[in-house]
Amino acid sequence: MAKKSWAEPYKIKMVELLKMTTKEERIAAIKEAGYNTFLLKSEDVYIDLLTDSGTSAMSDQQWAAMMLGDEAYAGSKNFYNLYDTIQEHYGYKYIVPTHQGRGSEHILSQLTIKKGDIVPGNMYFTTTRLHQELAGGEFVDVIIDEAHDSQNEFPFKGNVDIKKMEKLIKEYGAKKIPYVSLEANVNMAGGQPFSMENLKELHALCSKHKIPIMLDATRCVENSYFIQQREKGYEKKTVKQILKEICSYTDGCTMSAKKDSLVNIGGFFACNDEELYKKAQNMCVVYEGLHTYGGMAGRDMEALCVGIRESVMDEHQQARIGQTIYLGEKLMKAGIPIVQPIGSHAVFLDAKKFLPHVDQDEYPAQSLAAEIYIESGVRTMERGNVSAGRDPHTGKNRRPKLELVRLTLPRRVYTQAHMDVVAESVIELFERRNSITGLKMIYEPEYLRFFQAKFNKL
Numbered sequence: 001m002a003k004k005s006w007a008e009p010y011k012i013k014m015v016e017l018l019k020m021t022t023k024e025e026r027i028a029a030i031k032e033a034g035y036n037t038f039l040l041k042s043e044d045v046y047i048d049l050l051t052d053s054g055t056s057a058m059s060d061q062q063w064a065a066m067m068l069g070d071e072a073y074a075g076s077k078n079f080y081n082l083y084d085t086i087q088e089h090y091g092y093k094y095i096v097p098t099h100q101g102r103g104s105e106h107i108l109s110q111l112t113i114k115k116g117d118i119v120p121g122n123m124y125f126t127t128t129r130l131h132q133e134l135a136g137g138e139f140v141d142v143i144i145d146e147a148h149d150s151q152n153e154f155p156f157k158g159n160v161d162i163k164k165m166e167k168l169i170k171e172y173g174a175k176k177i178p179y180v181s182l183e184a185n186v187n188m189a190g191g192q193p194f195s196m197e198n199l200k201e202l203h204a205l206c207s208k209h210k211i212p213i214m215l216d217a218t219r220c221v222e223n224s225y226f227i228q229q230r231e232k233g234y235e236k237k238t239v240k241q242i243l244k245e246i247c248s249y250t251d252g253c254t255m256s257a258k259k260d261s262l263v264n265i266g267g268f269f270a271c272n273d274e275e276l277y278k279k280a281q282n283m284c285v286v287y288e289g290l291h292t293y294g295g296m297a298g299r300d301m302e303a304l305c306v307g308i309r310e311s312v313m314d315e316h317q318q319a320r321i322g323q324t325i326y327l328g329e330k331l332m333k334a335g336i337p338i339v340q341p342i343g344s345h346a347v348f349l350d351a352k353k354f355l356p357h358v359d360q361d362e363y364p365a366q367s368l369a370a371e372i373y374i375e376s377g378v379r380t381m382e383r384g385n386v387s388a389g390r391d392p393h394t395g396k397n398r399r400p401k402l403e404l405v406r407l408t409l410p411r412r413v414y415t416q417a418h419m420d421v422v423a424e425s426v427i428e429l430f431e432r433r434n435s436i437t438g439l440k441m442i443y444e445p446e447y448l449r450f451f452q453a454k455f456n457k458l
């Protein structure tokens with residue numbers, strides 16, 4: 001049967017011109033940036049696939065909402081509107097606004113984790129794990145093994161391995177586990193969803209042991225779309241209904257609204273426990289801002305309300321994820337090694353397979369991201385040995401199984417023609433992959449080193 005085409009459920013009203021650079025200019029720019037794409041000037045980038053965080057295009061409705069900003073220090077009406085919108089879509093009782101995701105991770109970690117605690121999670125995320133560690137906890141990965149294999153095509157590679165969870169509870173006791181850190185559409189696994197069935201099983205186990213489940217809801221709407229597309233019994237449910245059902249099996253969430261919710265800045269912490277809520281409000285005043293704005297301007301909160309409503313529209317998710325799949329399939333057809341199945345927010349190149357001659361401690365994914373930039377002006381990012389950091393016990397590089405380059409798609413920003421250019425550039429590079437060498441790290445900051453580290457070419 002012929003495949004049914006999709007098209008963007010919007011038209012373009014304003015454009016931003018792109019700058020083209022020469023190869024010589026790009027070689028100089030990436031050298032200056034220490035071969036770290038985070039340190040490039042955005043001006044020197046042609047197509048920016050660094051991240052889908054805060055890079056979405058807002059709709060006319062969102063821009064109109066910006067004009068409704070009530071910039072009162074306390075009790076802004078935009079805050080109450082946001083509270084209602086989050087309750088309606090995510091279903092949690094209590095909400096504390098934060099400036100972005102890591103603000104809410106900080107609050108949750110500091111309030112719930114004690115020294116020596118264990119925090120199980122379905123693969124780490126960089127900022128999330130760091131906040132857990134800074135609070136004295138130790139992150140333990142309980143994702144299913146399939147998630148660590150880039151070629152495994154299991155449709156729910158974000159699932160928690162229930163057996164690993166049971167073993168952990170037996171080994172440490174429920175009292176040592178302040179919560180399960182459950183990420184939707186697992187970023188570091190390649191944008192892979194968990195299934196509702198798996199979440200229900202986890203919920204049953206955690207309820208038995210009175211362990212809360214705290215959701216990282218950053219890309220939960222995208223996870224909901226995958227459930228609609230892939231899980232039996234959910235074909236006829238809307239993304240909006242599925243999102244609410246997911247949240248109903250969890251006890252609270254941290255959220256970077258810069259992804260799913262189509263805004264450039266913002267986040268929130270939510271929970272159903274009144275005592276935790278009150279403590280979170282109090283922490284918010286210390287680190288984020290008053291509990292009725294949490295680091296966001298009134299206008300940001302209003303744009304976020306509209307963004308949440310637009311994010312759960314089925315046709316939006318179909319086009320958003322449809323574009324990622326379009327790019328992924330183009331690369332696959334050309335024989336480029338990418339993570340399977342194609343995720344929601346990005347296509348991930350398997351750098352170990354792309355550059356098998358580069359040792360992991362010479363940072364193949366970092367080197368590949370730099371080469372893609374030199375080749376075409378397309379900015380991507382490393383998600384491998386640099387991002388994983390050092391093991392706090394041994395001080396050695398963690399050398400994760402997945403050594404990836406992420407081609408991350410901002411929402412509603414680029415066209416299919418941009419995707420064609422990106423694919424062609426990667427394919428060209430693949431043809432001369434044997435000429436690509438590794439890197440040596442020459443500057444390493446203490447925390448989240450991937451953002452600021454510098455390298456030399458070997």
Ligand code: F0G
Nearest residue numbers: 051053100101102125127187216218256
């Ligand atoms: N959780 C997940 C799953 C994320 O992807 C991010 C950010 C955060 C939490 C932290 O949120 O940036 O608002 O403080 N991810 C960005 C990325 C940086 O590029 O993947 P934040």
